Each structure stands twice: as C-alpha cells, then as structure tokens.
Amino acid sequence: MSSPRCVGIFAIMVMVVRLSILTSASVIPTGLGGGPVSPELGLYDLNDKVTVLTVNNFNDTVLHQNRSLLVEFYNTFCGHCQRYAPHYKELAERLYPWRETLLVAAIDCNAFENTGICRDYEIFAYPTLRYFSPGYMCKEGNYGQFVKPNVKVDDLAANMAQRLVAENGTDSLPNFPNLHSVTENEEKNLFEGLDSNRKLVILAYEPENTTVGLESVLNFHLWPDVQVRRITDLNVANKFQIDGIHYKIATVDRQGNVVPYSVKEDTPQAYVATIQSILEAQHFKPRSVEVKKGVANTAQVPDDETGRTAIISEVLRNKHFVYQADLEMAIRQMLFNEIPKVHEIHGEQLLALQRILGVLQRYHPLGPQGNEVIRRLHEYVLNANESVNGGDFQTMLEHLNKTLGPIFSSNHFVGCVSSQHNKRGYTCSLWTIFHYLTVQAARLEISNDPLEVLTAIHGYVKYFFGCTHCSEHFQAMATRRKIWNVPSKDEAVLWLWAAHNEVNNRLAGDDTEDPQFAKIQFPSESSCHQCRRSDQSKTDVNWDKDAVLSFLKNIHNPGFVSRYGIDNEAVLQPSLDKLRQKRRVGNVFSEMDMRMGMLLYGFCVIMMVVAFKLFAIKGYRKRPYMHDALGKV
Structure with a gap:
C-alpha cells in the first residue's frame, strides 16, 4: 500500500506536466501589439477644413441654424468617395472664408454609430451631397436639397453662391451678408x-x-x-x-x-x-470665427502601428491565406451597418435580404451563437409581410446579439489589413466572404441550385452595398459575364473568381490601391504554380481552371481558415488543430499516467521489501531454551 506522501508527489508531477502542455498549446499569436486593431477613421480629419459630423453633433450642427450647410454623406470604403475626397477638401478650403454663412461638413455612413442618421436621411448612394438652408428642420420628405458631387470645384462653388443668394429672408438672419446687387x-x-x-x-x-x-x-x-x-x-x-x-x-x-x-x-x-x-x-484683417470641427468617433482611434506592422508582415508571408477575422468583419459590416441603413426594405430588396441571410445561415463561418443569431434573423425577415424597416432590423439584431452572447471572435481586419489609411478593409473582406460562401455551397451540396450563392451575392451588391459605382460596375459585369447561365456550383466558384480578377485588373494602379497589396491576378505564381500553364502570354494568364478550382476549395476549406489575430476563440467551433491537439494531449496523458503508475507501483514494492528486511527480520532472534527434568520448556 502506497503512502499518502507518494500519492501527493505523483499528483503534483502529473499536474505540472499537464499545465506545461496546455500552456504551450494555447499560445496563439495575435500580432496586435497588445490590443485589437480598431476600425478605420473616416476620409477627413481635424486638419481639414471639413467639419466632421457624427451622431453626437449632427443635429446641433444641421438643425435650426442661422447659416447654410453643405454635407457630404459618404462611405469610407467606397472607391468613388475616396477619389472624391480631395476635391471636397479643396472645396472646403476655398469656401472656408464663407464659414459663417455656409459650413462645409461630412459624415461617414460607414461608422456604425452613424447608421441611424444615414438611414433617417434616406441616403441611397455614395457620395451624396445635401444642401441645408438656414433654419432647416427635418421632416418627412425634406432631407435637404440634392447637390451633384461635381469634381469641378469652380462649378460647385458657383452653385453654392447661387443657392445662398436665392435664400428667402436672408436680410432677417444675423451675420448673413448682403448678397443683393447695388441699385x-x-x-x-x-x-x-x-x-x-x-x-x-x-x-x-x-x-x-x-x-x-x-x-x-x-x-x-x-x-x-x-x-x-x-x-x-x-x-x-x-x-x-x-x-x-x-x-x-x-x-x-x-x-x-x-x-x-x-x-x-x-x-x-x-x-x-x-x-x-x-x-x-491698408492693414485690414479679418475677424476670427471658431468652427467646432467635431469629434471623431472614440471607437475609431488610429491602429497600434506595431500591431499593424506585425499583421502586415504575417499576411505578406502568406498571401493566399484566408483569415477568420476578415470573414467576420464582412458579416459584421453587412448586418450591423449596410442592411440597417435602408429605411424601408420591400419588394425585390426584401427578397434579396432573405436570400443573403439564407445563404449565410447555411454556409457562415461563425460559431454556435452566430449560427443562432443568423437563423433567427433569417426567420424574422421570412415572416415579414411586405416590408422590413431598417431600424427595426437593427433593433432585432442588437437584441439577439445581447441575449445570445458575442458572435464575433475579433473586431479588426487581418488578411484585409491596410498599410495606408482607408485602403482595402471592408471591400477586401466582402470578396473574401463571397468566395467562402461559393466554396462551401460547392463542398456541402445542401442545395441543388447552382445559382444559390451568386443570386444572393448579386442581390446584396445591387440593393445594399454602400459603394454605388462599385455596385453598378458589378451589375454590368454580371450581365456581360452571363451570371444567370452558370451551370454548376463548381462553375459558380470559378465565375466569382474570374469576376474578381476582372475587377482587380480594372483597379490595378488606381488611387484606391494599397501600395503594399497590389491588385494582381490571383492566385499568383508563388501561391499556386500549377494554376498557371507554362505557355501563358505576357498579357493574359493561361489558367488551368481545374487546378484553380482545387486551390480555391483548399484555401477556403473551414479547416484551413487561419485564426491568426482573433481575440476570442471561445465563440467559434473548435478548429481541426484544437481537436487534434485535444486527442494528442489525451493520448499523452493516458500513456504518462500508466507509466507513472507502473513506476510508482514498482517503487512502492521495493520500499515494502526494504522495510520488511530492516524491521521484521531484524526484530526476530533465536532464543535459548530452558531445560528441566521434562525437557524443553
């Protein structure tokens, strides 16, 4: 029988081994420099002459004012908005002396906090310019006057001057200039x-x-x-x-x-x-007028540069990897920002919403809580009679997210990280989730409809995607490439891949391109050598589509999606690596426990023999017998 001391030592030894194994196995590099990468800032900062608006200062700046206001509603990731931003900054610089009469401002509809404002003002395209007269009050049917976002600053400045002179009752407004002609x-x-x-x-x-x-x-x-x-x-x-x-x-x-x-x-x-x-x-000078520039969203602080650099380094080493963080960021933006911005979802738009949620429910990369949230959202829009209000959709989503727990494991981009402000990000992640969905549909064969995912993607881009020009380009490309004639799910995977490469070709060298992540024809030679035939020309790539299909299915396989950089792996399904590690650790534990038990058993047997010899045999002595007349006593 072993002593309690031996059992205690054995237990401690097993615990130490187990802890060392678990510790070494649970270290997952985040590449975040100690913190998560925050969402991107907008296209304008406090150094520009553009007044930054958010939900916190929008009403105070726009409503019941003694001056006019020009507001740009834009989306950070919208390529056309990015190209237009320098012209709008130039306009704001030129009209800055007018600031007591006309203020030039902008609001980022890509920021989650501003979703309600952009929905209430019925912003359907980006960028959208709205002119608000002095004393403006928001009411049904009056959401400001539409202004064409002209890139010619001279024409836009003249437009603003003509609007100001046409204002009624300008003489009654304090500090408003006399714009009448001398008589x-x-x-x-x-x-x-x-x-x-x-x-x-x-x-x-x-x-x-x-x-x-x-x-x-x-x-x-x-x-x-x-x-x-x-x-x-x-x-x-x-x-x-x-x-x-x-x-x-x-x-x-x-x-x-x-x-x-x-x-x-x-x-x-x-x-x-x-x-x-x-x-x-004559040494005259203007008086100073302070303009409140607005406060940037506190959640949108600049990324930790060390963390960003580490992520970029990781991604550049593995250019063909698909990252869990990017898939989640696309879904987050779709559900929490893009869809809720639509004021009233009905008709073809409602059908498109039902389709994209149905596809997400079947093929999403989220964990159990995420699955339940999307399932209930899909059920919610399917049960809608004729329409769904964007605000009600947002309320339902926030309620589900609160009651069912967190559904996302990260809140930043990894594979879609940018090296420069406002490059890549959401558009990159949206392509990523689209490719992922087509591959899952081809892998799982849940539905027999080869257009299941492509139809959902087309409807989403047409009715919900926040970049108007991008949406128009995609729809035109879909028609030209005969999206409705795709015969199989494998062909659907290849159709989307070819379409993406066409977009990359069109935008290569564009102002929106990130210098460290050039828009190439994917996959590159280094990522998939067998995908490109040896007889390819210098201008067009001669693809081996069978190899491309195999490559795409491989990198989008859920078992191979990288979880580098995520913050909360507990909300996801266990990865293949975790399952293998669990089995491996279980095997190590049982073998180790058996060996330690045998060792302990042998040790205790030896100790018992030694104790027997030392005490039992030593204590036995041959005693002399006493004799009497009868013999031995």
Whole structure:
C-alpha cells in the first residue's frame, strides 16, 4: 500500500506536466501589439477644413441654424468617395472664408454609430451631397436639397453662391451678408445702415453668367472694416468709375472718394486676390470665427502601428491565406451597418435580404451563437409581410446579439489589413466572404441550385452595398459575364473568381490601391504554380481552371481558415488543430499516467521489501531454551 506522501508527489508531477502542455498549446499569436486593431477613421480629419459630423453633433450642427450647410454623406470604403475626397477638401478650403454663412461638413455612413442618421436621411448612394438652408428642420420628405458631387470645384462653388443668394429672408438672419446687387437708389449713400467701423465699401462688378461678385462678398464677409457689394447693372457701375472692361472693382470711403481697380480676368480667384491686396495695403484683417470641427468617433482611434506592422508582415508571408477575422468583419459590416441603413426594405430588396441571410445561415463561418443569431434573423425577415424597416432590423439584431452572447471572435481586419489609411478593409473582406460562401455551397451540396450563392451575392451588391459605382460596375459585369447561365456550383466558384480578377485588373494602379497589396491576378505564381500553364502570354494568364478550382476549395476549406489575430476563440467551433491537439494531449496523458503508475507501483514494492528486511527480520532472534527434568520448556 502506497503512502499518502507518494500519492501527493505523483499528483503534483502529473499536474505540472499537464499545465506545461496546455500552456504551450494555447499560445496563439495575435500580432496586435497588445490590443485589437480598431476600425478605420473616416476620409477627413481635424486638419481639414471639413467639419466632421457624427451622431453626437449632427443635429446641433444641421438643425435650426442661422447659416447654410453643405454635407457630404459618404462611405469610407467606397472607391468613388475616396477619389472624391480631395476635391471636397479643396472645396472646403476655398469656401472656408464663407464659414459663417455656409459650413462645409461630412459624415461617414460607414461608422456604425452613424447608421441611424444615414438611414433617417434616406441616403441611397455614395457620395451624396445635401444642401441645408438656414433654419432647416427635418421632416418627412425634406432631407435637404440634392447637390451633384461635381469634381469641378469652380462649378460647385458657383452653385453654392447661387443657392445662398436665392435664400428667402436672408436680410432677417444675423451675420448673413448682403448678397443683393447695388441699385440706383443706393448709389448715393452706400454706408446707410452700416456699422460705424466700416471704413470702405468695395464694389465688385459681376458680368452676366458669372458669380465673381457673389463670391467676393462671401469671401470678405468676415472683414469688419469693409463691406463688399456686388453690382450687376453696368449703368450703376459706371457711376463708380467701373467700365466693366478695364476697371471692374472700386473702393468708396465715407467721404465719397472713389478709386477704381483693374482685374486681370473674370474669375473669383482674380477678384479675391485683387480685393485682398487692397485690404492688406491698408492693414485690414479679418475677424476670427471658431468652427467646432467635431469629434471623431472614440471607437475609431488610429491602429497600434506595431500591431499593424506585425499583421502586415504575417499576411505578406502568406498571401493566399484566408483569415477568420476578415470573414467576420464582412458579416459584421453587412448586418450591423449596410442592411440597417435602408429605411424601408420591400419588394425585390426584401427578397434579396432573405436570400443573403439564407445563404449565410447555411454556409457562415461563425460559431454556435452566430449560427443562432443568423437563423433567427433569417426567420424574422421570412415572416415579414411586405416590408422590413431598417431600424427595426437593427433593433432585432442588437437584441439577439445581447441575449445570445458575442458572435464575433475579433473586431479588426487581418488578411484585409491596410498599410495606408482607408485602403482595402471592408471591400477586401466582402470578396473574401463571397468566395467562402461559393466554396462551401460547392463542398456541402445542401442545395441543388447552382445559382444559390451568386443570386444572393448579386442581390446584396445591387440593393445594399454602400459603394454605388462599385455596385453598378458589378451589375454590368454580371450581365456581360452571363451570371444567370452558370451551370454548376463548381462553375459558380470559378465565375466569382474570374469576376474578381476582372475587377482587380480594372483597379490595378488606381488611387484606391494599397501600395503594399497590389491588385494582381490571383492566385499568383508563388501561391499556386500549377494554376498557371507554362505557355501563358505576357498579357493574359493561361489558367488551368481545374487546378484553380482545387486551390480555391483548399484555401477556403473551414479547416484551413487561419485564426491568426482573433481575440476570442471561445465563440467559434473548435478548429481541426484544437481537436487534434485535444486527442494528442489525451493520448499523452493516458500513456504518462500508466507509466507513472507502473513506476510508482514498482517503487512502492521495493520500499515494502526494504522495510520488511530492516524491521521484521531484524526484530526476530533465536532464543535459548530452558531445560528441566521434562525437557524443553
């Protein structure tokens, strides 16, 4: 029988071995530098002249104001929005002197917190520009005036000037400039009603079909020493020595002295430069007006650069890997942002929602909780009579996510990480989840419909995807590539792969391309040598489609999806590696326990023999017998 001390030592030894094995097996590198990578910031920051709007300051900035407002509703990942951003920044810079009359602002509809605002204002395309008049109040059917997002800043500035002059009741608004043209009745006393600090009145002749006078007034509204007025009537202008040919600007002081000035050309820039030189020569300066630039979403702080660098290094080493984090980020964006932005989902749009949720329910990469959430969402939209409200969908989703527990294992991109601000991200992850879904449909054969996933993808991109131009390109490509004629699920996998490569070819070298992740024809030679035939030309790749199909099925196999960088693996199904490790650790434990038991048994037997010899045999002595008459006693 073994002693309690021997059993205690044995138990400690087993525990130490088990802990060492479990510890070494559970170390999963995150590549995050100690923290998760946060979502991307918007296209504008506090260094731009664009006022950043969020749900926290939108109403205070837009509603019941004594000035007008131009707002861009955009999506960070939208390629057209990214291309338009420099033009909008240029416009904001140019109109910055107008800020007391017209504020230039923007709101990122890609931020989850702003989803409700973009839904309430019925934003259906990106970028969308809306003009809000002074005193604007939000009500049904009035969500601001649509403005075409013109890339020609001159035209857009002229548009804004014309809208401002057309405002009703501008004279009753405090601090609003006088945009009316000087009349004959005013020519005798231009200073009537002006503050005594006004030392000069500057008159700017505005030729027909131009806004040079309007823009001059707006540009110098913040200069307290002067009043800039426009003149459209050449007869009135002549009385101030303005001939409309050589002299087009004149200054008038309180003593009635008139000084005419020439302007090189009839452009707002030339007028503004001339007037500014006049004012600076007399040492006049504008008064300062502070504009609240807004506060960026606190959840959207810059990524930890060390963590980002580690992720990029990992991804560049494994360019063909599919990452769990990216699949989840695509689903997160679809469910929590894109779908809820639609105010009323009905008709073909509702059918598209039912299809994409049905496909996600069958082939998603989430864990048990995620499966239940998507199942209930699918059931919710299937039971809808005629329509689903985007806000109600969001409320239902948030309730399910809260009651059923977390459904995502990460909140950042890994394989779709960007090396530069606002590159890749969601669009990359959306392609990833689309490929994953087509492969799962081909692998599992749950449905016999070869167009099951492609139909769902087409409907989602058409009705919900937040990049309008991208959606239009995809729909045109789908028609041209005859998406509805795909005969099998394997062909569906290849159709989407070929379509993706076409998009990569179109966008290669574009401003939206990430410099460290060039848009190539996938898979690359290094990722799949057998996918490319040796007789390929320099321009077109001669693909071995059988090898490509095998490659795509392999990298999108759930057992091979990389979990590098995830934060909470507990919400997922156990990976193949975990299952193998569990079996392996179980085998190690049983073999080790058996060996230790045999060792302990042998050790205890030896100890018992030694104890017997030391004590039992040593204590036995041959005693002398006493004799008597009868013999031995």
